[in-house]
Amino acid sequence: MSILKSTLDVASSQYGAAAEAMRNKLAELDAEHTKALGGGGEKYVRRHHERGKLLPRERIELLIDPDSPFLELSPLAAWGTEFPVGGSTVTGIGVVHGVQCVIVANDPTVRGGTSNPWTLRKTLRANDIALQNRLPMINLVESGGADLPTQKEVFIPGGRLFRDLTRLSAAGIPTIALVFGNSTAGGAYVPGMSDHVVMIKERSKVFLAGPPLVKMATGEESDDETLGGADMHARVSGLADHLAVDEEDAIRLGRDIVRRLEWARLGPDPKPDVREPRYAPEDLIGIVPDDLRIPFDPREVIARVVDDSDFDEFKPLYGSSLVTGWAQIHGYPVGILANARGVLFGEESQKAAQFIQLANQVDTPLLFLHNTTGYMVGREYEESGMIKHGSMMINAVSNSRVPHISVLLGASYGAGHYGMCGRAFDPRFLFAWPSAKSAVMGGAQLAGVISIVGRAAAQARGQAIDEAADEAMRAAVENQIEAESMPMFLSGRLYDDGVIDPRDTRDVVGFCLSAAASGPIEGAGNFGVFRM
Incomplete structure (x- = not known):
């Protein structure tokens, strides 16, 4: 055995200063995570609850095994952009009947659960994780499809969502869709391309086009329930494999589906007799x-x-x-x-x-x-x-x-x-x-390089160097690079998983x-x- 011997002095001033700086950063991080937890804001959260519906994290909590961990992924997606922190969806890995599964839950309190560019990137990342690690995929669906004002960034690359679901299935990785509300337009293809589909009576609405668009396109009069209700899909179209009476029943059925998979891991089991680290x-x-x-x-x-x-x-x-x-x-x-x-x-x-x-x-x-x-x-x-x-x-x-x-x-x-x-x-x-921090180089170094190149160019043209302008440029570049090197900025762009x-x-x-x-x-x- 090669036991490491720690020489860390937790009583030193250097350790204390580093710990204090880290606590401050963690407080800033918690504030941003709170924004993601807030979804579309108190008004829309309250409205959702008044309709007798659960929030995405509440659904996840009921889905996973009691007291088991849930590793949320990309919680800061869209940080620093015009879109809400969190990317209008919740993704992560949770344990269902002892099986680690990738879970994607639309947040209907944010613009009806529609997908903006960051929703798409976050969901595609979750799909990659499911495929790379051979993890069953569970989609908790309540989505109005693409956020139409951003369709130019969502529509064309968004086809990967459906391609990924079929590739997961073809690789023998189960895909499960629990439909909690509207699943329209592109959102309708999530249950359409999943292996197992659960819908909720008088709650789930799945159609390619809602009644207004159908009226515009064909002149046909219809309503949500007859056009794409759960009962119709369970009895007529066959899209629904299971018909639940409420959200809790849908989650129970979803857990039962995972239990019946009898999922077997192909990699090694952990070594027995795990010992905790000797240092805190x-x-x-x-x-x-x-x-x-x-x-x-x-x-x-x-x-x-x-x-x-x-x-x-x-x-x-x-x-x-x-x-x-x-x-x-x-x-x-x-x-x-x-x-x-x-x-x-x-x-x-x-x-x-x-x-x-x-x-x-x-x-x-x-x-x-x-x-x-x-x-x-x-x-x-x-x-x-x-x-x-x-x-x-x-x-x-x-x-x-x-x-x-x-x-x-x-x-x-x-x-x-x-x-x-x-x-x-x-x-x-x-x-x-x-x-x-992550960047092509540190902010001071990058600003210095630009300054050297600029000075050389000025000298080659026989121009005088404006020291004040050079100093201002260096300060501006250094501040920009420092801001773009920070973990919340990078996490907002999904350059990490959290x-x-x-x-x-x-x-x-x-x-x-x-x-x-x-x-x-x-x-x-x-x-x-x-x-x-």
């Missing part, structure tokens, strides 16, 4: 300094995340600014890559490539803990083959086939973000701490490892050509 997860709140230029030891994070704080480090004396090694989290084996001092050199890149190959050889998932400013630059490092070595690491990450999970702890800049399996490299899951409390890291990663084990975990057999 509470300590994680003060490990990352507020100033990301100050380094921290990622082993202090690892010691509070992995089982029994047992970490078998790989190549500890070589490429020491990248920590690599083997551990277990909630009984699941995992290989960990964690940035120690920010910059990645050639040695770290080669070490990472070898470690990723080893993980694929033994079918072990990988966890990437980000705090990197990128790959080292400069003449000496270019001459030593930095591009080749960085490319080797990126090649290994790109072609690895075991599940990847990324957590951004601090900085995640430049190509280092790629080498550590950023969003573009399709990790199964990617989360950020409130302390994280900003999490550091103290929840162990449970979030463990839940994701369990989800990945719903499907087979198999390593890559070929990594292509490594430039040596």
